[in-house]
Amino acid sequence: MAANHLQGDALRRFGQLPSLLAAVLVATGFALVPAAQAATVAPATNSAAVRPSDDSGPAVHHDTSPPLRTLHAAPVSKPGPRPVREVPNPSAAKVTDPVVQKSHRARAAAVPTIVNFDGIGAESNEEPLVPPDPNASVGATQVVETVNLAFAVYSKTGSTILPPTPTNALWDAFGGPCENTSAGDAVVRWDNLAQRWVITQLAGTLEGPFVQCVAVSTSPDATGTYSRYSFVYADLNDYPKLSVWPDAYYLTFDRFNPSNGNFLGAEVCALDRAQMLDGSLATQQCFYTDPGHGSLLGADLDGSTPPPAGAPNLLMGLNGTSNNSLAYWKFHVDWANPGNSTFTGPGTLPVAPFTIACPNAGPDTACIPQGGTSQQLESLSDRLMYRLAYRNFGTHESLVVNHSVDVGGSAAVRWYELRLSGGNPVVHQQGTYAPDATFRWMGSIAQDRVGNIAVGYSQSSAASYPSIRVAGRRASDPLGTLTTGETTLVNGGGSQFDDFPEAAFRWGDYTSMAVDPSDDCTLWYTNQYQPANGLGNWHTRIASFVLPGCLTHQTKLGATPAYVKKYPHPRLVPPYPTATLTDVDTGRPLSGQRLTFTAGSKVLCIVTTDRRGRATCKPKDGVQSIINSHGYIVTYRGDQTHQSATARGRLVIVGKQHDGKQRHGE
The missing domain is CATH 2.60.40.10 (Immunoglobulins)
Structure with missing residues (x-):
């Protein structure tokens, strides 16, 4: 059966628009949105499915910045438009979902928020831009948010410490593409073991070089100094996702041929965390997957208990065209003897059958309805959604992750709690949250220190504007169910639409659920919404809450x-x-x-x-x-x-x- 195709992200971000919005396309840079290609499922130790990457090696440049609060953004050079490039898309066979939760089953009241405030808005960019790439993490005393071209620092009460600032300001006086270009897809994480911030984003031009910029704070203060690095790649390094692990910072990418735009597979790189925390020259060790897998996520550590010493980083993704399994890989990095580093996979993890939502993530096949318009939004159901959150409870190791699926013509959140058995993931519980006919998608998931689970996501329907909601469960609740009352963090005030559907269907790209390290109970969720009808006028929302029973005063x-x-x-x-x-x-x-x-x-x-x-x-x-x-x-x-x-x-x-x-x- 012929594969369906979709446009590359650089044009999909705003397509072919008039002059007012054409600049938006220019500003976005070269990122491409991937989709997994059909592939035969390989055994977990099939080394033929992976190979070392030519991108392994030292950072091309590194230094230590002045305090971030003193830096300024350089004018950004903007690459011109690129031709439409196509990537494969997975099958969308209709199957019966046996783990659908069709009612709210509230065993606890809706969770009240602690703080709930607007984060960065579209006005922070020099020009309007979709999607916003909303992402945030929380540290000892601060919250850092990133969007496609800007970042900001807030207190935990929602007051602004550092207002929205162009992300390339972080590389002021660094030189090269990190300082002079800005291509979005930014991610921020708090390294809880080291009490440091890690911020990364794409840079470069459409013709190359293809650069990933990484900055590691030298203290817990997000407005202080940073150790800054730039790494170069042979191919377009799209949709980067960052995860924290004791032996490395892991970055995953989707690779595209810079000459013809063909999807080449995923790339996984381990960055030398110890050297970066020290501010010294750091290297990266990278591997490629086969072209049948994309958009991998690395296990990302939550809590203060590290994984067992020497444990490899587990990476996961959707399993090609399979609708009843996930794929996983293991990356063990050896910095003393790089030749001993191993990257094995893909292994196959059987899960309950599912049908992906909006199988073709382009303007003609977006399926998420919005109130007051016929313009629909895409779901990005061709990938697992950020993060793959890992936690070591001592008695067991647990990971949670989610993706968007179809239930009766509506989009729903399929979520998993996986546990490691002999180092391999097994399903402990799974569920598809579809308590009514509204559409839920673009999720992010995490666990608190007692094993409660929270999922945040976008919600929309033909009768409502896109909004932001969260749901959760207590560790003692029946498996496979979200049992708290659904909480609306903010109701949208409009829908995203314009005369150019090539742009208006883009939504999110990813969101983030983070855990507050100060108590390991408070959860922080970040997503986008529309305050009014329009295109390129999005706002982001940041809210915190605690699930019942985590802060355990009896x-x-x-x-x-x-x-x-x-x-x-x-x-x-x-x-x-x-x-x-x-x-x-x-x-x-x-x-x-x-x-x-x-x-x-x-x-x-x-x-x-x-x-x-x-x-x-x-x-x-x-x-x-x-x-x-x-x-x-x-x-x-x-x-x-x-x-x-x-x-x-x-x-x-x-x-x-x-x-x-x-x-x-x-």
Whole structure:
């Protein structure tokens, strides 16, 4: 069967537009969006499917910058338009998805946000540009966000520390393409083991050289000095994705022939992390995959517990045309003896069958509807979505990742928790989140320190504007389900459309879910939305939240009886139902917390605790419900720092003369 094709990213970013938007195309540089090509699945040790790359070697230039807060962006040289180039696209066979979650199944309330603010907007670019490539990471005290041509630094309360700044300012006075060109696809990560920031983006011209710029902070302060590096590649190095591992910073690319634009396969490079943290000359060791696989993601460390000593970095991607497996590789780098470095794969990981959403990611085959327009958006369902988040729990090693699939004609998020067994990934749980007919796509996923999982994504439908939502699950919840109420971080105020669908179908390219290292519980999600109808007027949103049970202050809830006098008519009598809420870990009462008193389906009261942690319910009605239920239930939902709790107050029927003694319980 003939493969479907799509346009290269450099033209897909804005296509053939009039002069106002043509400059946008010029500004975007040379990035191409890949799609996996049909290939026979190879065994995990089939070295014929991989080979060393000619790009291995030292950085072509490196230095240490002045403080970032003092740097300035050089004027960017803008390469001209390139001809349309085509890349293969995987099969889109329709199959039945056996792990679809068709209802919300909320076992916990929607998660409230801690902070929720606008990040970088399209106005930060010198010219309008889509897609925005929204990405952010969080460090000890700061949040750093990158978009296609800019970055910014925020506090954890959302105040601006460094306003949106052209990304090439990071390479001020560095010289060469890193300083003088800016091609987008930026990524930022926090190296938690070293307490450093790592920022990378594409640079170069359409004719070459093809350059990746990498900067590593010299301290936890994102506005301080950086060790800066540039690495050169023989082929177009598109869609770079960065992951942090103890032995290296791993970069994955999709390779395209610079002469004819043909897709060549993926490339994986290990950058010498130790040397870069030291500010010394660093080398990279690189390998190629076969042309049947693209858009690989490297395992990216969350938490403070590293993987076992000497563990290779696991990389994953969609498995060619397969709709019931993922592919994986293992990269073990040896800096002392590079000849001993190994890159093996692809191995095959069986998963539940799926149908990819929007199989052909071009303007004629985008499938995500938007409110108020016939213009549809693409899903990028031809790849796993950033990140492949790794966490070592001590008892097991876990990875989570997601991609976009089709369920009944709507896009949905397929997510996985994988665990390592003998060094190989196996599926621990998987699910497709499609609780209703709205479209959900462009996801990112992570785990907190107790194994709760959060997924963020874009949401849209023919009746709603593209918005940003998150959902999650507690580690103890039934496998394969997202069980918190769905939280909307921001509702879009418009749709993305214009007279030129070659540009208007582009959305996101990727988003990011990061974990706050200060408590290893707070999750930060970043995505794009439209504040109003238009093209090139996007905003980004940054929000943080905590899933239930991660910040593990246990709570204790006590409840007094409900005293009811039945004659001459049923009524509550003093002392009224009272609950006391206590922090078990500190022994202190919890004031200012809302408690809900219920009997059967009847809500009796919602009362806030006083300084002694007490709340008393004096309902106007509901006495019969208390009698029928033989008492009442009081519930505390919990918050970002305290677990939920429930207690039962029993029913006591008192005699005709209420003297505090003639009572008996039921």
